[in-house]
Amino acid sequence: MEIILRKVHGSMNTFYLVEGNERDDYDRLTLQLAAIEPEIDGLLVVLPSQKADAKMRVFNRDGSEASMCGNGLRCVARFVCERDGIDEAVIETIKASLKVKRQATKRDGIARYSVEISPVSFQLKDLPMEYEGNEEWLLKPLPFISKDIDFSAVAVPNPHLIGLVPAAYQADQSHQKEWAELFNGPNEYFSDGVNVSYVTKVEEGIFVRTYERGVGFTNACGTAMTASALISCMAGLVPFGNVHVYNPGGMVECQVEKKEQGYQLLLTGNATVLSVHQFLWEDEIEKSRFTSTEELGEQQLYEKFIEQTSTVSDQFMQ
Ligand SMILES: N[C@@H](CCC[C@H](N)C(=O)O)C(=O)O
Numbered sequence: 001m002e003i004i005l006r007k008v009h010g011s012m013n014t015f016y017l018v019e020g021n022e023r024d025d026y027d028r029l030t031l032q033l034a035a036i037e038p039e040i041d042g043l044l045v046v047l048p049s050q051k052a053d054a055k056m057r058v059f060n061r062d063g064s065e066a067s068m069c070g071n072g073l074r075c076v077a078r079f080v081c082e083r084d085g086i087d088e089a090v091i092e093t094i095k096a097s098l099k100v101k102r103q104a105t106k107r108d109g110i111a112r113y114s115v116e117i118s119p120v121s122f123q124l125k126d127l128p129m130e131y132e133g134n135e136e137w138l139l140k141p142l143p144f145i146s147k148d149i150d151f152s153a154v155a156v157p158n159p160h161l162i163g164l165v166p167a168a169y170q171a172d173q174s175h176q177k178e179w180a181e182l183f184n185g186p187n188e189y190f191s192d193g194v195n196v197s198y199v200t201k202v203e204e205g206i207f208v209r210t211y212e213r214g215v216g217f218t219n220a221c222g223t224a225m226t227a228s229a230l231i232s233c234m235a236g237l238v239p240f241g242n243v244h245v246y247n248p249g250g251m252v253e254c255q256v257e258k259k260e261q262g263y264q265l266l267l268t269g270n271a272t273v274l275s276v277h278q279f280l281w282e283d284e285i286e287k288s289r290f291t292s293t294e295e296l297g298e299q300q301l302y303e304k305f306i307e308q309t310s311t312v313s314d315q316f317m318q
Pocket residue numbers: 013041058060065066067068069070071072158159195212213214215220221222223224
C-alpha cells in the first residue's frame with residue numbers, strides 16, 4: 001500500500017506523521033521506519049475522531065504506544081490546522097481531548113503551536129510507580145539513587161521521573177543513563193517504564209535532558225519539558241508563569257499556572273515539516289521502501305533559531 005509520510009519535528013524530537021484510519025499495526029509501521037532510519041523518535045498517527053477535530057496516536061521508536069507526546073502534538077496541531085484551514089483545534093488523545101492553537105509567526109518565520117498538556121497527576125498509581133507504599137513522590141531524594149538529587153514523579157499523563165541536578169550531571173550523562181536504563185527494563189519500581197529527565201537551572205530558565213521510554217536519549221521531550229517546568233516552579237527554582245526550557249534540540253516555552261482545580265500547563269514551540277514522502281508499506285520490511293521524497297526548506301529557519309539558543313545549551317553538550 002502506498003502511503004504519504006511527513007517527516008516533522010518539535011525541538012528536533014523527530015517523527016514520521018501519517019494520516020490514516022484506525023488499525024492495529026501502526027506499531028509494525030513504526031518498527032519498519034525505525035529500521036530504515038534508526039535516528040527517528042517515533043510515529044505520529046492522525047485519525048478521524050468522533051468528538052474532536054482529529055485523534056492522535058503516538059508510537060515510540062521501539063513500537064510501544066504512549067498516551068501522550070507534547071512535541072508530537074504540536075506537529076499534529078499544525079497538520080490538522082493547515083488541513084482544515086483553522087487556527088485552533090481540539091485533538092483527542094488516549095486520555096484527554098486537548099486544545100491546540102497556532103501562534104502568530106515571528107520574524108524568524110518558524111511555525112509555532114501551543115498545546116495543552118493535561119491531565120496532571122502526582123499519584124504514583126497513575127504513572128505507575130511503586131515505592132514503599134508511597135502515594136506521591138515530590139521534590140525529595142530517592143535514597144536508592146542518590147542523597148543529593150531531589151526527584152519528583154508526575155504523570156502528564158505519560159509517566160515522568162524528574163531530577164533537579166547540578167550542571168555536572170548534564171556534562172556527563174552516565175548517571176542518568178544508568179538509572180533510566182534500569183527503570184525501562186524489568187524493575188520493581190516502574191512496571192511500564194518511565195521517561196527520565198535531569199533538570200538544571202540556567203540564568204534564563206531551565207535546561208532539560210530526557211531519556212525517553214521506548215527511545216533512549218532524545219533531543220527533546222515535550223511532556224518532559226512541561227513536567228520539568230512545573231516541578232521547577234514548585235521547587236522555587238523559577239517563578240510560576242512562562243518558563244524558557246532549553247534542550248539539546250532548541251528551546252520551548254512552558255506556561256505553568258496554579259489554578260483552584262490544579263495546575264494548567266501549556267507548551268509552545270516549533271512544529272517544523274522537514275520533508276514529504278511516499279512510502280510503499282508492505283507486510284515484509286524488505287519490501288517496504290520510500291518511493292519519493294520532497295525536501296522542504298523549513299529546517300534552515302530552525303537552524304538559525306538553534307544558533308541563538310545554543311549560547312545557553314552549549315555548556316551542557318558534549
Ligand atoms: N517525545 C514525547 C513523548 C513520547 C512518549 C514517551 N516516550 C513515552 O513513552 O511516554 C513528547 O514530546 O512528549
